[in-house]
Amino acid sequence: MSKEELKRAAAAQALAYVENGMQLGLGTGSTAKHFVELLGERVRDGLRVIGVPTSEVTRADAERCGVPLTTLDEIDHLDLTVDGADEIDPSLNLIKGGGGALLREKIVAAASARMVVISDDSKWVDTLGRFPLPVEVIPFGLGATRHALAAAFAQAGVGGEISLRQGKDGHAFVTDGGHWIVDAHLGRIPDPPRLASLLSAIPGVVEHGLFIGLAKTVILAGSQGLRIVDRPAGRV
Numbered sequence: 001m002s003k004e005e006l007k008r009a010a011a012a013q014a015l016a017y018v019e020n021g022m023q024l025g026l027g028t029g030s031t032a033k034h035f036v037e038l039l040g041e042r043v044r045d046g047l048r049v050i051g052v053p054t055s056e057v058t059r060a061d062a063e064r065c066g067v068p069l070t071t072l073d074e075i076d077h078l079d080l081t082v083d084g085a086d087e088i089d090p091s092l093n094l095i096k097g098g099g100g101a102l103l104r105e106k107i108v109a110a111a112s113a114r115m116v117v118i119s120d121d122s123k124w125v126d127t128l129g130r131f132p133l134p135v136e137v138i139p140f141g142l143g144a145t146r147h148a149l150a151a152a153f154a155q156a157g158v159g160g161e162i163s164l165r166q167g168k169d170g171h172a173f174v175t176d177g178g179h180w181i182v183d184a185h186l187g188r189i190p191d192p193p194r195l196a197s198l199l200s201a202i203p204g205v206v207e208h209g210l211f212i213g214l215a216k217t218v219i220l221a222g223s224q225g226l227r228i229v230d231r232p233a234g235r236v
């Protein structure tokens with residue numbers, strides 16, 4: 001199976017968690033796009049759901065696929081969010097934000113009773129950090145924010161280069177919220193919850209790509225088939 005087929009297989013399995021009448025968070029990225037397309041097929045067959053997209057790209061995909069949409073202004077909670085991830089560890093902590101949608105993705109996941117992550121099995125790692133950690137920042141005061149980030153990384157016992165993400169036009173990549181993203185090349189994050197708290201305390205940081213304790217279930221598709229992993233009880 002190709003990587004795209006694996007992603008689609010994981011997305012198809014996530015449909016098993018969808019029930020009639022549900023309010024759904026719709027993730028961003030190539031794997032989440034498969035889910036939106038498959039959900040659209042079900043909607044055309046009569047499934048009644050309403051979705052909140054986590055990015056403008058996903059909004060356009062969902063509209064194209066005929067999935068009815070709302071916002072977290074009109075409703076205040078979701079039953080289920082289905083989203084991809086860049087890395088997943090055995091405690092089901094995640095790195096997200098490779099596609100630049102981490103802020104809306106985290107708001108939507110936090111408003112959901114359940115977050116199901118769909119992925120091919122290449123994203124499963126023993127320790128988070130090989131994938132550069134995205135941090136969404138306010139453009140104002142970037143130098144000071146970078147300095148504070150470096151201090152937080154040192155305090156957490158990690159270190160590495162911090163780079164400002166660039167868009168296809170060669171300028172700073174701008175998120176749907178009008179912010180910038182820096183990617184921190186840390187290699188290894190031994191204590192993700194501690195690093196997450198340190199990053200959240202920095203004024204210029206809008207949000208970071210560590211998703212701690214949000215994913216309840218991960219559906220991994222690999223050459224041997226599907227593996228469903230639920231978060232171990234009591235683990236953050």
Ligand SMILES: O=C(CO)[C@H](O)[C@H](O)COP(=O)(O)O
Binds near residue numbers: 029084096099100
């Ligand atoms: O966090 C994300 C976007 O901000 C994506 O879920 C993540 O980057 C995975 O994307 P893909 O499914 O394309 O590998």
